[in-house]
Amino acid sequence: MPYRSQFIIIEDNLIDQFVTKKLLKKGLDINPAYIANNGKEGMNWILKNQNQNPLIILLDIQMPVMNGFEFLEEFDRLPEDVKENIEIFVLSSTLDSDEIKKVKENKYVSDFWNKPFRLEILKNAFLSV
Template sequence: MESNPTFLLIEDNLIDQLVTKQLLKKILNIDQVFVANNGLEGLQWIIKNKNTRQDIIILLDIQMPTMNGFEFLEMFETLNTEVKKEIKIYVLSSTLDADEIKEIKKSSYVTDFLNKPFPIEELKRKLT
């Protein structure tokens, strides 16, 4: 993965969006974080930006309106292999549901599961 990947935050909660963006900027020195309010917006962003040829890290919430994180992962599977190989997905969720966590972890597209509140130091260790 490049030293300066593009970050896409797929999260419907405005406070979580603000906090996550600020932590990424402060701790990881990320200048720009793209935000999608649900999985559908996230997929549209990926399709629109698929030719940038830059590594992408997605921070994906699970519980969202319109298209939740599980639905996003199902649709992500249908994308071109070349697009998918440049993307790492970290699920960022406060779920305590063991079945949901099991389903998240069984997805071959999910790099890791991170509990909310956003564990920025844990993500920093995983990226270095």
């Protein structure tokens, strides 16, 4: 049975996009997940699809045009009724402890996962609810 939330992967790396989509398909029967190549594309998609809630965002940090931190700043400006059914998970390969701390302290981020993340992490996060 497919997971009921819509997923958007905000990630510029094509390999990471592919791997994340495969994990969503294998672990949660999510197909398709929308792909945005940067935070700006992701924000535009959210604004155009506000009625697609509940929504799970899988967000990278380092991207061109609008990075993950800039995306989170823009997300903060959205109306509360848009944000209330959106959950954000940051996926990153960063080793920068300041970046990790900044992500974990953001009130909109549900969790931080190191890339590449394992299928068990997805199942534990979404199937245990």
